[in-house]
Amino acid sequence: MSQQTKFLLNEDQMPKAWYNLQADFPQPLPAVLHPGTMQPVGPDDLAPLFPMSLIQQEVTTEREVEIPEPVRDVYRLWRPAPLYRAHGLEKALGTCAKIYYKYEGVSPAGSHKPNTAVPQAFFNKQAGVKRLVTETGAGQWGTSLAFAGAHYGLEVEVFQVRVSYDQKPYRRAMMETYGARCVASPSNETVYGRSVLAKHPDHRGSLGIAISEAVELAVQRDDTKYALGSVLNHVMLHQTIIGLESMQQMAMADTWPDVVVGCTGGGSNFAGMAFPFIGHGLRGGPKPRIVAVEPAACPSLTRGKYAYDFGDTAGMTPLTKMHTLGAQFTPPGFHAGGLRYHGMAPMVSHAKELGLLEAVAYDQVACFAAGVLFARAEGIVPAPEANHAVKGAIEEALRCKREGKAETILFNLSGHGHFDMASYQKYFAGELTDETYDEAELAMALSGLPSVPEPV
Amino acid sequence: MSQQTKFLLNEDQMPKAWYNLQADFPQPLPAVLHPGTMQPVGPDDLAPLFPMSLIQQEVTTEREVEIPEPVRDVYRLWRPAPLYRAHGLEKALGTCAKIYYKYEGVSPAGSHKPNTAVPQAFFNKQAGVKRLVTETGAGQWGTSLAFAGAHYGLEVEVFQVRVSYDQKPYRRAMMETYGARCVASPSNETVYGRSVLAKHPDHRGSLGIAISEAVELAVQRDDTKYALGSVLNHVMLHQTIIGLESMQQMAMADTWPDVVVGCTGGGSNFAGMAFPFIGHGLRGGPKPRIVAVEPAACPSLTRGKYAYDFGDTAGMTPLTKMHTLGAQFTPPGFHAGGLRYHGMAPMVSHAKELGLLEAVAYDQVACFAAGVLFARAEGIVPAPEANHAVKGAIEEALRCKREGKAETILFNLSGHGHFDMASYQKYFAGELTDETYDEAELAMALSGLPSVPEPV
Numbered sequence A, B: 001m002s003q004q005t006k007f008l009l010n011e012d013q014m015p016k017a018w019y020n021l022q023a024d025f026p027q028p029l030p031a032v033l034h035p036g037t038m039q040p041v042g043p044d045d046l047a048p049l050f051p052m053s054l055i056q057q058e059v060t061t062e063r064e065v066e067i068p069e070p071v072r073d074v075y076r077l078w079r080p081a082p083l084y085r086a087h088g089l090e091k092a093l094g095t096c097a098k099i100y101y102k103y104e105g106v107s108p109a110g111s112h113k114p115n116t117a118v119p120q121a122f123f124n125k126q127a128g129v130k131r132l133v134t135e136t137g138a139g140q141w142g143t144s145l146a147f148a149g150a151h152y153g154l155e156v157e158v159f160q161v162r163v164s165y166d167q168k169p170y171r172r173a174m175m176e177t178y179g180a181r182c183v184a185s186p187s188n189e190t191v192y193g194r195s196v197l198a199k200h201p202d203h204r205g206s207l208g209i210a211i212s213e214a215v216e217l218a219v220q221r222d223d224t225k226y227a228l229g230s231v232l233n234h235v236m237l238h239q240t241i242i243g244l245e246s247m248q249q250m251a252m253a254d255t256w257p258d259v260v261v262g263c264t265g266g267g268s269n270f271a272g273m274a275f276p277f278i279g280h281g282l283r284g285g286p287k288p289r290i291v292a293v294e295p296a297a298c299p300s301l302t303r304g305k306y307a308y309d310f311g312d313t314a315g316m317t318p319l320t321k322m323h324t325l326g327a328q329f330t331p332p333g334f335h336a337g338g339l340r341y342h343g344m345a346p347m348v349s350h351a352k353e354l355g356l357l358e359a360v361a362y363d364q365v366a367c368f369a370a371g372v373l374f375a376r377a378e379g380i381v382p383a384p385e386a387n388h389a390v391k392g393a394i395e396e397a398l399r400c401k402r403e404g405k406a407e408t409i410l411f412n413l414s415g416h417g418h419f420d421m422a423s424y425q426k427y428f429a430g431e432l433t434d435e436t437y438d439e440a441e442l443a444m445a446l447s448g449l450p451s452v453p454e455p456v
Helices: A052-059 A069-075 A087-093 A114-126 A140-152 A162-167 A169-177 A191-199 A207-220 A233-239 A241-252 A268-282 A346-353 A364-378 A384-403 A421-428 A439-447 B052-059 B069-075 B087-093 B114-126 B140-152 B162-167 B169-177 B191-199 B207-220 B233-239 B241-252 B268-282 B346-353 B364-378 B384-403 B421-428 B439-447
Strands: A017-019 A064-066 A083-085 A098-103 A131-136 A155-161 A181-185 A224-226 A259-263 A289-295 A305-310 A319-324 A358-362 A408-413 B017-019 B064-066 B083-085 B098-103 B131-136 B155-161 B181-185 B224-226 B259-263 B289-295 B305-310 B319-324 B358-362 B408-413
Touching: A017 A233, A017 A241, A017 A268, A052 A114, A052 A233, A069 A114, A083 A241, A087 A098, A087 A364, A087 A384, A098 A241, A098 A384, A114 A131, A114 A140, A114 A233, A131 A140, A131 A207, A140 A155, A140 A169, A140 B364, A155 A162, A155 A169, A155 A207, A162 A169, A162 A181, A169 A181, A169 B364, A169 B421, A181 A207, A191 A207, A207 A224, A233 A241, A233 A268, A233 A346, A241 A268, A241 A408, A259 A268, A259 A384, A268 A289, A268 A346, A268 A408, A289 A346, A289 A384, A305 A346, A319 A346, A358 A364, A358 A384, A364 A384, A364 A421, A364 B140, A364 B169, A384 A408, A421 B169, B017 B233, B017 B241, B017 B268, B052 B114, B052 B233, B069 B114, B083 B241, B087 B098, B087 B364, B087 B384, B098 B241, B098 B384, B114 B131, B114 B140, B114 B233, B131 B140, B131 B207, B140 B155, B140 B169, B155 B162, B155 B169, B155 B207, B162 B169, B162 B181, B169 B181, B181 B207, B191 B207, B207 B224, B233 B241, B233 B268, B233 B346, B241 B268, B241 B408, B259 B268, B259 B384, B268 B289, B268 B346, B268 B408, B289 B346, B289 B384, B305 B346, B319 B346, B358 B364, B358 B384, B364 B384, B364 B421, B384 B408
Parallel strands: A098 A408, A131 A155, A131 A224, A155 A181, A259 A289, A259 A408, A289 A358, B098 B408, B131 B155, B131 B224, B155 B181, B259 B289, B259 B408, B289 B358
Antiparallel strands: A017 A064, A083 A098, A305 A319, B017 B064, B083 B098, B305 B319
């Protein structure tokens, strides 16, 4: 009899509600501040950007938020997602640890991003919105929103960071295949974009600038809203389906994780896996160690400041308290494009401050080495972002080996690397190096954080 | 209550045996001929190329061939594969037809190819083989064999057609990620490769040349065997898991196809879907129409000759009777690289001659248009090869609409297009045209077919 490797749920076991960690936080999240008044925002302040249903999800402290049936219908295209026992990796490492991973690369976009793109499109459609505008870096999020928009008949416009727009035309082709319009940012289509181009006609763009452009357009037009692929509370909420499914699958495997590992950029795939386990622990269940793995070249959790900051470069978004490298910080050009963001999700940051999780940072060459080891042992080629989670899990497994502990390690493999083989090509050619940021630039970005009165 | 879209089997419903259409053919397959003697080959003649277990599968007329448990273990990484009702596509077409598709893009390589790569690697490993050598064009097959080789600890060496090696480095990176060695063909590593390079130092390569190189190496070394990703009987056999699963899923959906559609290059994904349905019909079950869709630029079934021909350019392989455009025919450079082969699988060809299937050819621009329509309606971006099947299914659905018939159409979506977005990019830029072959070249290739005595 062979060892069981895959743990698959039936469709009727797919969760019917998302889990909201705000219900179980021992202390509430710090308030969100208005960028003009620096006072706490109310729901109406956010109404130009999001439909009221999503704003309610942003602030609710209800523990469960129902997943509407039409959203579950689309989720069923690829969910429930499989969870695997990594027998091959365990053997390759010679560890006594048991390693499990949840695989989110089975979605049509190849990552976890559609988990939130679909409900965001659904709730906007329900609110009568005609068009969604967003930003994308490498293109995973733009692709996912384009996919969701195509399903619900919404127009989707994506501001793609210029350097990615030029260097990764395949991602753009994918968005266009789904019917989205893709514009290089900075662009001439917004006041802010034009102001950047006036000063720097050849500007390569950044996620912060692209967010500013998307927000500007959304605010201008009544039929248009903004969508964000990470950071916000309702995005974390939607991603919890990852962890909720995983909890059922760990029970199927007749075990429970001692360590839960995920990679963090904005924080959404990590939160999606970790929050249900954290909440379960806060409510009296077992408390696994929760490990967030971030790129050493953009280390918001391990090197950033926990402070109020803007989400974008122009300072148009509300201010949130988060671990940040400063909104003016430009991450170096490493290959895990989905992890290149100056800030960390407020909920993840809050959990870190409360001691509910640990954070660690790894360089990219080591992460690619981990990804190659994983691909040969398990058969799936991970995305560069997911390689960070693989690296984190491997380090935990090697610790178990040293300590002789047969712990259970669970990590989230957030996406496949089929769009990222150029990075692997560079790795094999020996052309990949560890990117580093400039310490002086980081210090300057941190010193430029907005000064705000601490809200009551 | 929502309409059911996805039909998913439990792991214990995954077939335990492949289906062999040779058991049900009303007339047996024509013999395979030795390239030297032009006489029917025996198993020993094939022994330098394949392990005896695969040679037995090549010639057996047993109806069922057991899938070994270790192969099923690896299949479980992505199988059973989902079958979907294409509600979105039906709506977009306004057809009264019911359209279903089986999705093989869920494998780690993104296509159906691992269905045969895994058992081929397994049976070779079992026979004590240390190394597999093969060829690849666009790279799907090379990737799949690299994946399977990594699992069983076999060395894999891939001769990749030079033009693809240069133009598609990402596919090469994928093979290297799985630990395979990839060589541009024609190469200096074989006598035949050197002879081609001596005449044409800048030769762009072809699948036929790459096969000759791989076969030459396999024959030379005792510890090395050859593996082919399509055409051969045992490859068709392994792929029947597609159709066998689909039959169970059609029963779950409480219907049965009136038409079964697949795309054909070498024939394996088509055979995998169609053969179980053909056999079921031959044994007294319902007989759906079986439609093979091929590219108009490489139309072996619709324009080729049914004759004995070589599988490679150098004339080193055994001769099989098949629909062929001539082993010296070079298909033009259209984007469905997996369909660029001069010959058709002998079993598919035989079925065509027996009137068990129909064939139709479409141009590539129309196939891309079909793929884009499908992506927006169903959420999955198909591979350029699979676009041919999509096009075929759409044409059947539109016929149903014209005729007012509510037929059930089933097609095989053999892979996703994540590696092929450059082709979509060209399509959107209006740079994609319908490739055509030179009629004079085809006539010359057909006139050069080997003259063989018809075997008894």
